Each structure stands twice: as structure tokens, then as C-alpha cells.
Amino acid sequence: MKITAIDAIPFRIPYVKPLKFASGEVHVADHVLVRVHTDDGVVGVAEAPPRPFTYGETQRGILAVIETIFAPQVVGLALTDREQMAALMGRTVGNPTAKAAIDMAVWDALGRTLGLPVSELLGGYTDRMRVSHMLGFDRPAAMVDEAERMRDVHGITTFKVKVGRRPAALDVAVVRALREGLGPDVVLYVDGNRGWTASESARAMRQMADLDLAFAEELNPADDVLGRRWLVQQLDVPFIADESATTPAEVTREVLGGSATALSVKTARTGFTGSQRVLHLAEGLGLEVVMGNQIDGQLGSICTVAFGAAHQRSSLHAGELSNFLDMSDDLLTEPLRIENGELALRPGAGLGVEIDDDKLRRYRTDS
Ligand code: MUC
Ligand code: MG
Incomplete structure (x- = not known):
């Protein structure tokens, strides 16, 4: 050992x-x-x-x-x-x-x-997670096409829509087109990656008030401390802290300061040990949690599902687990498959996946 x-x-x-x-x-x-x-x-x-x-x-x-x-x-x-x-x-x-x-x-x-499987060592709550797909910036019709393809091919019915462009009308039009194109049953939420100011965010959220959004994430910078607090107080959806709350101390600061009301947990940045600390803090504070995506490959995605499925709170909402689908290839011997909107754990010890030596030889850049 x-x-x-x-x-x-x-x-x-x-x-x-x-x-x-x-x-x-x-x-x-x-x-x-x-x-x-x-x-x-x-x-x-x-x-x-x-x-x-x-x-x-x-x-x-x-x-x-x-x-x-x-x-x-x-x-x-x-x-x-x-x-x-x-x-x-x-x-x-x-x-x-x-x-x-x-x-x-x-x-x-x-x-x-x-x-033993890592997911069982961590908590062993369930063996799979529902998948949320992140939609990056594009024209409304292209983003609706992508979401429809994800739904039709992989059964995905939860979408995180990237927003934060100027003018905000670009993004409002996308979210409206997604709701109209996909109907009332899909779950939609938005992530601004700090692109807007507090007042731009508030205005855009008002314009999307009829679109039944589930969450809003990092719409404006958390460093705009009072602006962020002002924004979060007026929203009627949970406000997810992602890049502003990457450690237990940051989570505590942002949440007690009124700048966030939900959390994105990303194994890519807090591993399994640190993610458990953040998750348990979220339980103590009574916060909803979404397993986030760091634009992970398949190995990173299986880590996210191993952690997310291990615990009740982290497996409640769909996890952001699908962006590896946009990569031209990957490193695993057996590619991950999203079926019926779910990503299941791999049976077997550890993470249950193996690196394909030929692929690693092809894609490594140090030899
Ligand atoms: C996300 O949730 O923000 C984009 C930037 C980053 O750090 O993670 C991604 C997805
Ligand atoms: Mg985010």
C-alpha cells in the first residue's frame, strides 16, 4: 500500500x-x-x-x-x-x-x-446518475439542435445553458428557443461564468422569468460582493456557486455572506477527499448540490459519477457528465456510454476503468 x-x-x-x-x-x-x-x-x-x-x-x-x-x-x-x-x-x-x-x-x-469500487468506499448510495449536458455558446437554432440530439440519442433531459454574453438578449433568445423547442418537461438552468454585471444578470433573469429555470450559476463575479448579494436576494431560484466556492472556507464565506444558495461540486478540483468535505458542509448548511463538469474527459467523468453516485445529496440532481461526447477520442479501453439519460458506474475495483496503452502512446505529447 x-x-x-x-x-x-x-x-x-x-x-x-x-x-x-x-x-x-x-x-x-x-x-x-x-x-x-x-x-x-x-x-x-x-x-x-x-x-x-x-x-x-x-x-x-x-x-x-x-x-x-x-x-x-x-x-x-x-x-x-x-x-x-x-x-x-x-x-x-x-x-x-x-x-x-x-x-x-x-x-x-x-x-x-x-x-473494491471507489464509489462503494466513498459511500455506495447508488450505481448511476442522471446526466445534465452543458450547451456552449452558439446560435439558438444550433443549440436547440444539439439539445435535441442529446435527448434523442442519449436520453438526456437536463441542460445547463451557458450565458453571460453581451447583449444578454443573445442568451435570452437561446433559453427561450430551448424551452419552446424542447417543451416543459426538460430541466433548464443557466451558468454565466461571471460574464454579466449584477444588474445585467437581474434584468436577464427577469426576461427569462417565464421559462421555468431550475438554477442560476455564477452569473456575475462573486468579487462584486454587494452586487452579488443584491442579485442572489432577489432571485426565486437557487444560485449555484461554482468557481467562487472551491474550498470549504470559500463555500462558508459565499453562503454566509448571502452570495450563493447552492453548490457545484467538481471532483476535478477537490478530488474525492476534498469533495467529501464540501459535500458534508453543504449537508450541514442545507444546500442543494449539483455535480459539475470541469470539461472533463472520460476519466474525469467517471470520477464525477463515482463520487456523485456514492452519496444521496450529490446524486439527487442530474450531474454534468456528458461533455466528453464532444471529444474526438479518449483514453479508456472501453468508452463510457450514456444510455436513457444515465451514466452508470463501471463494475470492478477502483474506478473500474483502464487506460488504453495504444491511445496513450498516440496522444501523449512527452514522447
Ligand atoms: C462550468 O460549470 O463553469 C467552464 C469553466 C469552468 O471552470 O468549468 C466549466 C463549466
Ligand atoms: Mg460553472
Whole structure:
């Protein structure tokens, strides 16, 4: 159970359909595959997605921080020394996806060592989640087409719509077209990635008041402290904190300050260990939770479902689990499949997935 080595491997897989949103756009999955090796010959895996527009991390930065700081701190510890690991890596500020990928690869290795699924070790509540699909910026007709395709092919009936453009009428028209095109039974919610001001957000939400939105997420910057509080107080839907509340302390600050009333939990940034802390805090505070997407590949998506399905509160709402469908390829031996609007856990120890060596050779950029 002793950790003997940590690999950080950069890879690059283009998207067929880039995702565009108010804080950035993603055309290529230039992620880092993290492998944790143990003295029993077990290997655990996870992936770190660099999101410079959200956390300041880059692919080269993730490689450097793992190789020079985190791997030397973690090698030599046992797979069960997770508090030690968190404390040691916590001495370095930031770098959330690098830390999270190590944490999740350690859990995968622990599950494989014990012969048990990670999701059962975490909580074992259920074995699947309903899927929510994120729709990036496009023209209304193209976004309705994409949502209809997701519904018809994969059975998905929950959609998170990216908003935050100027003029806001562009986004209001999209959400209206989606409601009119897809009917009253689909669940729609909006995520502004801090693109609007508080007053632009309030006005756009008024214009969408008849569209039965389930949530609003990060419409304006949380750093506009009073503006955000003013906005959240007047909305009649839960306001999800995503990038403004990435640690238990930030969650506490944002929620007690009246700047958020629900939470996005992303395993890509808090791993399994940190996500449990955030989830339990959400339970204590009485907040609804949505399992979010960090524009994850299939490995990241199975991590999200392993965590989300493990707990009652995180499996209640559909999780954002489908954006890997827009990638041209992936690294797993058996691709994930979304059927009847659900993504199921894979049976087997750990995360239940394997990396395809040929694909890794094809897409890695370090050799
Ligand atoms: C989301 O929920 O915001 C876009 C930026 C980011 O950090 O995550 C994605 C999705
Ligand atoms: Mg978001």
C-alpha cells in the first residue's frame, strides 16, 4: 500500500465541437494523466484538466508542480495516509486540479488494492446518475439542435445553458428557443461564468422569468460582493456557486455572506477527499448540490459519477457528465456510454476503468 512513484503525463486530444462560455473556450483536451504506483504493483489513475481562466493552472504548470513538489511529498506515504497527503500538498497554495488528480488516483489505487469500487468506499448510495449536458455558446437554432440530439440519442433531459454574453438578449433568445423547442418537461438552468454585471444578470433573469429555470450559476463575479448579494436576494431560484466556492472556507464565506444558495461540486478540483468535505458542509448548511463538469474527459467523468453516485445529496440532481461526447477520442479501453439519460458506474475495483496503452502512446505529447 506504499506509494512508490507518481507519473504526470501530458496528452492532447482535440474536440470535435469546442465549448465556448463567458470566461473562455476549450478546443483541445490538453490534460495531464496522473498515475500513482504502489509497492504492490498497483497503479491508480486520474486526470487533471488545466483551466487557466478558472484556476490559473496550465498543462506545463501541472506537470511542474507534480514533479517538483507533490510527488516528492507523497511518495513513501501509504494509500490510506490521505490526511497527511492533503496537509503536505496544502502547503502549496492553488493548483487544485493537480492536487485533485493525485487524490483521486490514490483512491483508485486503494480500491484496486482492496478489490473494491471507489464509489462503494466513498459511500455506495447508488450505481448511476442522471446526466445534465452543458450547451456552449452558439446560435439558438444550433443549440436547440444539439439539445435535441442529446435527448434523442442519449436520453438526456437536463441542460445547463451557458450565458453571460453581451447583449444578454443573445442568451435570452437561446433559453427561450430551448424551452419552446424542447417543451416543459426538460430541466433548464443557466451558468454565466461571471460574464454579466449584477444588474445585467437581474434584468436577464427577469426576461427569462417565464421559462421555468431550475438554477442560476455564477452569473456575475462573486468579487462584486454587494452586487452579488443584491442579485442572489432577489432571485426565486437557487444560485449555484461554482468557481467562487472551491474550498470549504470559500463555500462558508459565499453562503454566509448571502452570495450563493447552492453548490457545484467538481471532483476535478477537490478530488474525492476534498469533495467529501464540501459535500458534508453543504449537508450541514442545507444546500442543494449539483455535480459539475470541469470539461472533463472520460476519466474525469467517471470520477464525477463515482463520487456523485456514492452519496444521496450529490446524486439527487442530474450531474454534468456528458461533455466528453464532444471529444474526438479518449483514453479508456472501453468508452463510457450514456444510455436513457444515465451514466452508470463501471463494475470492478477502483474506478473500474483502464487506460488504453495504444491511445496513450498516440496522444501523449512527452514522447
Ligand atoms: C462550468 O460549470 O463553469 C467552464 C469553466 C469552468 O471552470 O468549468 C466549466 C463549466
Ligand atoms: Mg460553472
